[in-house]
Amino acid sequence: MKERSDTVLEVDSVVTRFGEQTVHNGVSFTLQRGTLTALIGGSGTGKSVLLREIIGLQRPTDGRICLLGTDVWRDSEDQLNAMRRRFGMMFQDGALFSSMTVAQNVAVPLLEHSRVPPDLLDPLVKLRLAQAGLGPDAAEKMPSELSGGMRKRAAIARALALEPEVVFLDEPTSGLDPTTARAFDQLVRSLVDDLDITVFLVTHDLDTLLTVVDRIIVLHGGKVLADGTIDQILQSDNEWIKSYFSVRTMIEPHDEPVS
Amino acid sequence: MSSGDDDGQRDPSVAPNAVLVPQGADAAVLQLTGSWRLSFLERITTQLSPLKLPPKVIVDGSKIAEIDSAGALALLEYLESAGESRAQMMGFAQNELRIVEQVLKRLDSARAPTAHHSERIVEMIGRRGIEVGHGVIGDVNFLGATVAGLAHGVLRPHSLRVRELAVQFEQVCLNAIPVVALVTLLIGVVFTYLLGLQAEQFGANIFVVDGVGIGMTREFAPIIVAVIVAGRSGAAFTAQLGAMKLTEETDAIRTLGLSPMDVLVLPRVIALMVAMPLLVFIGDLMSLSGAIVVADSMLDVTPTTFIARLRDGLDISHPLVGLAKAPVFALVIAVIGCRMGMSVERDTRAVGMATTSTVVQSIVSVILLDAAFAVFFQELGI
Numbered sequence: 055m056k057e058r059s060d061t062v063l064e065v066d067s068v069v070t071r072f073g074e075q076t077v078h079n080g081v082s083f084t085l086q087r088g089t090l091t092a093l094i095g096g097s098g099t100g101k102s103v104l105l106r107e108i109i110g111l112q113r114p115t116d117g118r119i120c121l122l123g124t125d126v127w128r129d130s131e132d133q134l135n136a137m138r139r140r141f142g143m144m145f146q147d148g149a150l151f152s153s154m155t156v157a158q159n160v161a162v163p164l165l166e167h168s169r170v171p172p173d174l175l176d177p178l179v180k181l182r183l184a185q186a187g188l189g190p191d192a193a194e195k196m197p198s199e200l201s202g203g204m205r206k207r208a209a210i211a212r213a214l215a216l217e218p219e220v221v222f223l224d225e226p227t228s229g230l231d232p233t234t235a236r237a238f239d240q241l242v243r244s245l246v247d248d249l250d251i252t253v254f255l256v257t258h259d260l261d262t263l264l265t266v267v268d269r270i271i272v273l274h275g276g277k278v279l280a281d282g283t284i285d286q287i288l289q290s291d292n293e294w295i296k297s298y299f300s301v302r303t304m305i306e307p308h309d310e311p312v313s
Numbered sequence: 314m315s316s317g318d319d320d321g322q323r324d325p326s327v328a329p330n331a332v333l334v335p336q337g338a339d340a341a342v343l344q345l346t347g348s349w350r351l352s353f354l355e356r357i358t359t360q361l362s363p364l365k366l367p368p369k370v371i372v373d374g375s376k377i378a379e380i381d382s383a384g385a386l387a388l389l390e391y392l393e394s395a396g397e398s399r400a401q402m403m404g405f406a407q408n409e410l411r412i413v414e415q416v417l418k419r420l421d422s423a424r425a426p427t428a429h430h431s432e433r434i435v436e437m438i439g440r441r442g443i444e445v446g447h448g449v450i451g452d453v454n455f456l457g458a459t460v461a462g463l464a465h466g467v468l469r470p471h472s473l474r475v476r477e478l479a480v481q482f483e484q485v486c487l488n489a490i491p492v493v494a495l496v497t498l499l500i501g502v503v504f505t506y507l508l509g510l511q512a513e514q515f516g517a518n519i520f521v522v523d524g525v526g527i528g529m530t531r532e533f534a535p536i537i538v539a540v541i542v543a544g545r546s547g548a549a550f551t552a553q554l555g556a557m558k559l560t561e562e563t564d565a566i567r568t569l570g571l572s573p574m575d576v577l578v579l580p581r582v583i584a585l586m587v588a589m590p591l592l593v594f595i596g597d598l599m600s601l602s603g604a605i606v607v608a609d610s611m612l613d614v615t616p617t618t619f620i621a622r623l624r625d626g627l628d629i630s631h632p633l634v635g636l637a638k639a640p641v642f643a644l645v646i647a648v649i650g651c652r653m654g655m656s657v658e659r660d661t662r663a664v665g666m667a668t669t670s671t672v673v674q675s676i677v678s679v680i681l682l683d684a685a686f687a688v689f690f691q692e693l694g695i
Contacts, residue, residue: 152662157427168351171358174387177423178354181386184419193427198660217351217381248415249382250408 062087062220062252063108068117070103077103078114079276087219090246090253092263094298095273101256102146104273105224108254109143110134122219139167141220142213146228148205150197156183156208157193163215179215185249186211187241203234210241214249221245223255227262235259239266260299272298327378329353331360340369343400346376349384357384361391370397374413375404385416386423393420452674455652459582459644462574466583477580485546485581486588490595492545493538497596500537501529501603509612518612522619525604526627534596535635536683539642542589543675547650550581551671554654555664563655573655582647589643590636597632630695638686645682646675 063085070078077100085091095101106112108119110126119126124137150159160179164170170178180190186207197205206226213221226242227235243266245251257263263270263284270287272280272295280290288299329347336342343364349357370392374380380388392400402413416423432440466473508521554577557563563573601623608614614622653667653674 152660169355170351170383171355174354174358174390176427177390178383178386180423180425181382181416181419184422185382185415190422190425190427196660198658198662217383248411250412 064120066118142218148209182211349380351383481584501600505604505607522622523626529600530632550650551654555657589639
C-alpha cells in the first residue's frame with residue numbers, strides 16, 4: 055500500500071554548452087525512489103553543473119529534466135516552487151546563512167514553507183539536528199564557530215527540514231577526515247534506510263562508493279559512460295573507469311562490498 | 314502493496330485524525346488515521362491536545378496513511394508531555410515503525426532546553442566599549458606598521474610595486490574624477506546661492522566671492538572629497554582585502570615569501586595619498602566654476618569680476634591648507650580600509666560588517682581630524 059511512484063528523477067538527453075565548450079552531450083538517466091545513487095566523473099566533467107541543472111539553478115542548453123513529476127525547465131515558477139519544498143540540497147561548503155545560528159538556519163525552511171505550531175518548532179529543529187548527527191548544544195552556535203564536518207551536518211539538517219523526498223548532496227565527504235567521512239557515509243545511508251529518502255550525491259570518495267552507495271553513474275566525455283552497482287562498475291573494462299578505481303585496488307584488493 | 318495508487322499517498326487531502334477508544338477503566342487505544350505529515354502539524358496538535366489519556370495507552374497505527382518524522386515527533390512529544398512515554402505502538406508498517414523509533418531515540422535531544430543567553434544592557438555597553446577600544450588600538454597599530462612600510466619604501470624606492478600602484482591609482486583617482494567633479498560643482502552652486510541670498514540683502518554681492526573661495530577651497534572641497542573617497546575607495550579596499558582573506562589569498566601571499574603589507578596595503582595607501590590632493594584640486598576648480606555661474610546669473614557678478622575679486626580676496630594659503638589636509642585624510646582612510654579588510658575572519662558576514670565599519674570610521678575620523686586641523690592652523694595663524 056505504501057509504495058510510491060518509482061521514478062523520482064528523469065534526466066533526458068541533456069546538453070550543456072559554455073561557448074565553444076561542450077560539457078554534456080546527451081546525458082540521460084533515471085533515478086529510482088529509495089536508492090542511494092552516486093554521480094562520479096573526472097574534474098571538469100560537469101557533475102556539479104548537472105546537479106545545478108537538476109535542481110533548477112542553471113539552465114541546460116538542451117534536453118529535459120523531470121524532478122518529482124515537474125519539468126524543471128518548462129513548468130511554471132509556481133509549480134517549481136511547490137516542487138522545491140519536496141527536495142533538499144546540501145551545497146559543498148554548507149552554504150549556511152552566516153548571520154544566523156545553526157538553529158535559525160534549520161528553522162528558515164520550516165518558518166517559510168510550513169505552519170509548524172510554535173511549541174513544536176524548537177523540538178523539530180533539534181530533531182533535525184539529531185537526525186543529522188548534531189547535539190542540541192550545536193543549535194545556538196554560529197556557522198563560523200563550526201568545524202567543516204559540523205557545518206556539513208548542519209547543512210544536511212537544513213536540507214532535511216521539510217521532510218524532503220529527495221536529497222541532493224554535493225561532495226558530502228570532501229574536506230573531512232576519514233573517520234568523520236565514514237560517519238557521514240553512515241548518516242547518508244540512514245537517510246535512505248530509516249527515513250525513506252532518495253539520495254543523489256556527487257562524490258570523489260572511493261570509500262563512499264565502495265561501502266554505502268547502491269548505484270553509480272559515471273559521467274565521462276559528456277555522456278553517461280557506465281551505470282550500475284559498484285560490482286558492475288568494477289567489472290567494466292573501460293580504461294577510464296579502471297584507472298579511477300585502480301588507486302584503490304593498488305592499496306588493498308577489493309573486498310566484498312558491504313551491501 | 315501495489316505502486317498503482319502512489320499519488321494517493323501524497324494526497325494532502327487525507328487529514329490526520331486521532332480518536333481515543335476506551336478499553337475498560339484505565340486503558341484506551343489511540344487510533345490514528347490520515348496523513349501524519351509535516352504539512353499537517355497544526356492539525357495534528359489540535360487533534361491531540363484535547364484528548365484525556367488514561368494511564369495505559371496503546372497507539373494503533375494500522376489505519377494511518379503515512380507518517381514522517383515531524384508527525385512522529387508531534388505524536389511522541391504529546392505522549393511524553395502527557396506522561397505516556399512508554400505507550401505501546403501497534404499496527405504500524407515496518408518503515409513507519411522505523412521512522413517512529415528513530416524519532417523516539419532522538420526525543421531527549423529534541424526536547425533539550427535551549428540555553429538562551431540574553432545580554433543585559435550594562436554587559437552590552439561594556440562589550441561594545443572593549444570592542445571599540447580594541448578597534449582603535451588595532452587601527453593605531455596598523456597605522457604604525459604602514460608608516461614604517463612607507464618609510465621603508467621611500468628609502469628603497471625600487472621595492473615599491475609600480476604596476477600595482479598604477480592599477481590602484483587608476484581606480485582611486487582617475488575613475489573617481491567624474492563623481493568628485495559633479496558633487497563639488499553642485500555644492501559650489503548651492504553654497505553660492507545660499508551665501509548670495511544673505512549677501513544680496515546688504516548689497517554685499519561681491520563678498521560672496523571671498524566666502525565661496527575660502528569656504529570651498531579650505532574646508533568643503535577636502536571634506537566632501539574625503540567623504541566620497543571613504544565611501545568609494547575605503548569601502549572597496551575593505552571588500553577587496555576581506556574577500557582575499559576569505560579565500561586565503563593573503564595567506565598564500567605570505568607563504569610565497571611576500572608581505573601583504575608590501576603587495577596589497579602600500580600600493581593602496583600611496584595611490585590614495587597621491588590621488589586625494591589631485592581630487593581636492595579638481596574639487597576646488599569645479600566648485601568655483603559652479604560659483605561663477607550662479608554669481609553671474611543671480612548676483613550680477615560677471616566672471617571677470619569674480620576672478621579679479623578672487624585674486625584679491627582669496628589668499629593662496631587657503632587652497633594650500635585644503636590641499637595639505639588631503640594626503641592626511643587619504644592616509645587615514647586607506648589605513649582604516651586596509652586594516653578592516655585584513656582583520657576579516659573566515660566568515661562571509663564579516664566582510665559586510667567590516668565594510669560598513671570602514672565607512673563609518675573613515676568619515677568620523679576625517680571630521681575629527683578636520684576639527685583638529687582647524688585649531689592647529691588657527692594657533693599657527695595661517
